Amino acid sequence: MKEKANTKPTALVKKLGLGLFLAAALQPAIASEVREYRQHHMQDGALVIDTSDSQVTLTPLNSAALEVHYQRDGMKQLPSFAIAPKNSTKTAQLKADVQAQLSVSEDALRLALGDLTAVIHKSPFAIEFERNGEPLLAEEHGFFANQTMRGFRFALQENEKLIGGGQRVLGMDRRGQRLPLYNKAHYGYTTESEQMYFGLPAVMSSNKYILLFDNSATGTMDLGASEQDVMQFEAVAGRSSYIVVAGNTYPQLIENYVDVTGRQPMPPRWAFGNFASRFGYHSEQEVRDVVEKFREEDFPLDALVLDLYWFGPDIQGHMGNLAWDNKAFPTPVDMMSDLNQQGINTILVTEPFVLSTAERWDSAVAANALAKNLAGQPKKFEFYFGNTGLIDVFSEDGRDWFWNIYKDLKEQGVAGWWGDLGEPEVHPSDTVHAVGMADEIHNAYGHRWAQMLFDNERAASPEERPFIMMRAGFPGSQRFGMIPWTGDVSREWGGLKPQVELSLQMGLLGFGYTHSDLGGFAGGEKFDRELYIRWLQYGVFQPVYRPHAQEHIAPEPVFHDLKTRNITREFVKLRYRLLPYNYTLAFENSQTGMPLMRPLFFDNENDLALMDNKDAYLWGNDFLVAPVTDEGAREVAVQLPGGVWFDYWNDNQYGGDMARVKVDLKTIPVLVRAGAFIPTVPDMRNTREYSSRNLRLDYYAHESAAQSSGYVYEDDGVTADAFAKGQYQKLMFAGERNDEATRFTFTREGDGYTGAPEGRSIELVLHNWQQVPTAINAGEQPLTIVSSEKQLSNNAAWFDKRAKTLHVKFAWDGSELPLTVSH
Template identity: 80%
Template sequence: MKEVSTAKPKRLLKKFGLATLLPTLLPTFLAAAMQPAFAESSQGTNPETGRSYQSHQLRDDKLVIETSDSQVTLTPLNSGALEVHYQREGMKQLPSFARAQLEADVQAQLRVSQDTLRYALGDLTAVIHKSPFAIEYLRNGKNLLAEEHGFFANETMRGFRFALQEQEKLIGGGQRVLGMDRRGHRLPLYNKAHYGYSTESNQMYFGLPAVMSSNKYILLFDNSATGTMDLGASEQDVMQFEAVAGRSAYIVVAGNTYPKLIENYVDVTGRQPMPPRWALGNFASRFGYRTEDQVRETVKAFREEDFPLDALVLDLYWFGPDIKGHMGNLAWDTNAFPKPVEMMAELKEQGINTILVTEPFVLSTAERWDNAVASNALAKNLAGKPKQFDFYFGNTGLIDVFSEDGRDWFWNIYKDLKDQGVAGWWGDLGEPEVHPSDTVHAIGMADEIHNAYGHRWAQMLYDNEKADSPEARPFIMMRAGFPGSQRFGMIPWTGDVARGWGGLQPQVELSLQMGLLGFGYTHSDLGGFADGESFDREPYIRWLQYGAFQPVYRPHAQGHIAPEPVFHDRETRDITRDFIKLRYRLLPYNYTLAFENSQTGMPLMRPLFFEDESNLALMDYKEAYLWGNDFLVAPVMDESDQVTVELPGGTWFDYWNDNQYAGDIARVDVSLKTIPVLVRAGAFIPTVGDMKNTREYSSKELRLDYYAHDSVDRSAGYVYEDDGVTANAFGKGLYEKLMFAGERTESGIEFRFDREGKGYSGAPQKRSIELVLHNWRQEPSSISAGGDIFKLVSAEKSLSNNTAWFNKRSKTLHVKFNWTEKHQALTVTL
């Protein structure tokens, strides 16, 4: 870290009557100015806060400023991110939950003048004004964000105030149904269940004390306590965070583009590790399977109806016959599941993974209650005894995941179940759903750490899973957490949503909001969870169609209407089967999205405003989204045979029939069998053949659909592949990247095919490629690769290696060849 003083030494010496000593003292003064622990003192009181600058020091990689009422520590996290921590004597501070514990390599530079400290990280600069004391933030020399009042604290509240710019839009706050721009709202920060929500909700399962601004910054309040984010609701131009306790710190992240902003953010809060490949498959799930026989009957129905299946989820009936009275048993109800180990082994033999629900509550009537008390596993009351309270499921205690005893007790249960064959964990009610304020945890009271409970629970699972099986990828699905929970592999869902159109309509908004702040696998109970008075088949079908382009495919519901499509009428089965099979065929594309997320934090579902960052109006659009880079998906949200889709520029092809759309909007005709799915001009879409589940996945035969268009001269894509199970396979080099590119020439198109990586267990030695060129209007004069001339055949069934077939009716050219070399080229000449 480098510090440079821009104050004039001669003027300062004259001020203190030392001008005559200048020749003697100046060298010493300048040398001291460059010392890493140099401190400068001055007085400058902010008349509104009463806060005055007194001195500053550089301590290792941090800038520490002493003011009249607090110590302010600025810690660089990367070239575009900075933590600011206000600490006041006697004020309790909690550890950071949001920050990943990573070493930061930042060449920060401090410049000191009479009026300011300028702390530059590279992309982000903090300007600390001495009088009045305030901090503002610049990106590329331009104002990005500024404290208005800055830090405030009294006996019952602490927080921060920032100034908002006039046209600024704010996305964030986590799961809410309020529209994409949350400016003008006052958001409670207390993770709380909202059973049966539909088209509006101000407070839900998974809140986030963070916002993303249209000015391309993220502001994260690293405080887990009960509080509120006021985004210009009370005062139009002020963003205020307030909490009853907790860590008095915030993190500012900047980026020149939204993708870069997200990358800088997850560099600070942690990247989501890749899930096992089976997590991208189809799940059987309901509330809930009551017996082993019912499990087997369900799996049999999927097989007989030709539906792929990768996982089966067991809700709370696995440990008790009734909804109430058994929570906390967390051991098999052997009357209903007499041979669970054999059952899970049987499922595994078919390529189906078992996931169990668990909750953090132990009822006083549960078989494990006495053991939990004796093991010091439960949170306490004010008298130091296990805290007991009543809620829907019975009289209960709450496991203290903030205590070592609580974590060890809980993990021992998981470890035993894992050894029996459980493949994944579902953590439910982890807000926690009921959490009395007088509950005492190892590090604080309930209201201090409430919003970090699910976060700490996920960390306990992830850390122990990695210690127990370091080469494996855990599956951890949770209903609540905190910024940074994604680094523990957390897969959130949007809670107990109502069935019907009203439940479907907010789901894109919810997933986009969460994905932009690190949670790229946020998904919904497909078809809706909460039972209504009647069942409407059409929104159920539409929801499951949308699910094919959602991070996790998991229909789940309560009541008398089955969530699994295999138990519905024939037309429903046929329609949903097609979409589920399509999801499996798209595994090369979808798995590559998972890889990109693990590297840069880019969500799988992306807002359209990423395509036109200057269009602020597009930030409000939540009726459609990008699935990765090349698909634009618009779920059908009501009874309609035509959907109007806003376009972010460029040309787009209808995935079902190759119709082309350009301009500002597309009016897409739909039937019950289709939803609007558009493909970017110039895109390569990789697919494989049908399979029973992801265990059968192979890219030995790979189809590449290339969408040719005059407006796109060059385009490229790639597929990331590994064995689907090994942790950090990319970091170990155990992967392949299959890269492909196309470039238009005056005479046709030249394609390049390249591979990188050491390979992985089970990787094909060669691949049979079917390259399909869409929007191809004439039979080519020649096709060549490596000196080989391809033969044109008259029918698709005649395709074999080094042959091609032109389909005049669909305007597609099919080219088939073997990809054996690391670098290959293919030329299509008009």
């Protein structure tokens, strides 16, 4: 421990003014006395400080993340839900990686982790944070608590923008908003919503930090609404801690954040296929007929979702039965087996409510599975679906009872789970759970439910990836494979408009698979062909492709008119052709936390105006997508983050700050970055047929992109942790241009996987190509330049003069291969 430190005011203190900084720390309205430092010690790598009113523990989580936990005698604390548990090996590695250095002076302590430093002022006690020696964030008053509320106050800088709070429809910058923190259904929302299914008590700042309040209780996050320069978190109870994460770039910030809260494991490959889903399929025969309709209409299909009619003939009166209605589904095991043989996976909806009239009520009571009332008896309350109780997923008895139901269904052939109403939608405040009252843990209910499913799935089938779709959760729920959706959106143009904003906001804080019910869910008096097509077109470039709606207007494209079917079929098939690209995005997400949908400001971090764009986004690194959300639109103004972009449909070029893209009903603005490689594969009936044996690479040549690279990640699509086990292949390609030639290099890494092609036929398509090349060589072998597309075969090339594309086809055995196209 160092005994000397710089005692001069830090940069942020100077910026705010020492008087303002100290005056803020007093805040007589919040605390009756000034918090003062008493003493400190190090314990298990954490800095523990005793103050005049609390004990403060600063725990390094990595070199850029720190938890600050205030505790007072007599104040109940809950365990962290947000922080991913570290196994013993990981913990040892963390201690080795994070060499926290403590410096002590008369006035302050400095805890330096590497990228992040906490400066703890002794009198009055206050903590501020620096990144690489520059001011980042400071407590304004810091921790406060009284009999009814606890929380924190932080100073906001003048031009700071704040993204966060989870699902809300408020615009990208949430500064100036006061956000309820209570997961709550918002049925039929459109262009405004301050409170929805999946809130997150966290923000990402334009100053490149994430601040997470690790508290699951009912509360509020005030982002400069009540006081312009103060961010305040309030909760009625819960854990009194916060986590600060820093990063030099936004992608690095996200990676540091998911290192703390947990990385999302890769879902099974079939999760990227097309889903048949509605509210809902009433019988086994209907299921079989729907699947047959998809086959007849030549629509690929990977999953079928059964809503609540699988366990009862009516909407009301059956919740909690969670057993097949044998009148409507006489042979469910055979049905699911038949679907599986066709490559179609069955997903069942489940809810955490058990009606007192349900067949399982007595079993749930006997198993001590239900949350209690204040008298210690199973809590009953009225709900739209009937008089009900709520499974206590915070109790071991509740989890065991619930899992036994899932286990039986899994053995019957169910491939994935859909957890609905998990806010919970109705959750009386006087409900008693194993770890506390409803209002203490409400926002972590879906989180704990998902954890129960994930942990048991991995224990039962350790080699397989689970599929878990949930409507609500908490920071860190992504580590349980949670796939959220944006709830019961209205089936109108106003429902489509906020979907980009909702997915971006969630993806930046760990939930990269947030998606919408394609076509809209709620209401709608009649079928709106244009709206429906636009929504399904957008769906190609969102994480999960799942049309879903109330059944009075069919959500499945196969039941609509010929024009609708023809347009949507091509987009569904495009979704499948793009599997190598999309699956690689899933791999990147599993490794770094990078969302599949990314905001435009990732491409130009210094342009704060880009942070406000909620209408366009990056799909991975190389696509820029702007859904059409206005009826009758024939041109869309698309903000660009810089660089040169190509229209995916016709190769038109755009640059500058804005592109005006012409559209018809068959297209939406989809742009490709200059220098990008876009991999695609041939059509398939479902993802079980996926193979890159014939791989097409579209390369977008431009003088502004002299060097570029890309890769495709592949595994068997099923095995859990395939990459960590070495059961994968990475197909890597790079391009380099000069005046004489464009040179490509193809390499491969990884030990391979079951079903990997022994060799591949590559068709490299060079866009924006102006003339027939003088020569093409794959390694030492010259390629033949043919005069027509019909003559194109391996080791040949064809120049399409009209489209200005050069098609180069060659066999690749996976060994390093240089390919040169001489100009």
